Amino acid sequence: MSKAYNEITPLTSNDCFVVFSRDKSKFTFPLHYHEEFELNFIENAGGTKRIVGNSIELIDDLELVLVGSNVPHGWFDTEATAFQDVREITIQFHKDLFDEKFLNRDQMSLIRSMLERSRNGISFPKATIKNIRNSLELLSQKKGFHSVIEFVSILHELSLSKNTKI
Numbered sequence: 001m002s003k004a005y006n007e008i009t010p011l012t013s014n015d016c017f018v019v020f021s022r023d024k025s026k027f028t029f030p031l032h033y034h035e036e037f038e039l040n041f042i043e044n045a046g047g048t049k050r051i052v053g054n055s056i057e058l059i060d061d062l063e064l065v066l067v068g069s070n071v072p073h074g075w076f077d078t079e080a081t082a083f084q085d086v087r088e089i090t091i092q093f094h095k096d097l098f099d100e101k102f103l104n105r106d107q108m109s110l111i112r113s114m115l116e117r118s119r120n121g122i123s124f125p126k127a128t129i130k131n132i133r134n135s136l137e138l139l140s141q142k143k144g145f146h147s148v149i150e151f152v153s154i155l156h157e158l159s160l161s162k163n164t165k166i
Helices: 106-120 126-139 144-159
Strands: 017-024 029-033 037-043 049-052 055-058 062-067 073-076 086-093
Touching: 037 126, 049 062, 062 106, 062 126, 086 126, 106 144, 126 144
Parallel strands: none
Antiparallel strands: 017 086, 029 073, 037 062, 037 086, 049 055, 049 073
């Protein structure tokens, strides 16, 4: 495996999160890590090799992965990759966006647990991806307070997901 590089994200101290919504002809991203959490939605890049931590897998036509702070991750072409109109939505957010007191409240327990599990990476099943896809699309269009509410709602829905894979 190639060496991971430390990515400096465009997330500023004034941001809660940043969203990148892109249409591409292919999806590859070198092995890297950063302090921020990252949620990646990828559509139409089936057969691409995903590396998160020590896990190496080929992705399906729908991919949604939550990567914790400082976890090496990347995506690479293979002979099996079938690119066609790839859709990517990436959300990066501060590892301390939610302080410990807030996360320890009863109403936040599922999100707290999910964020803790993300230190190994979490892959979400297709049913979950289909359920929140529109919310991910909407998030890239919202601004200000409403974008934060939408983002927390997405995290909540993900925290309820069954059959996730660490």
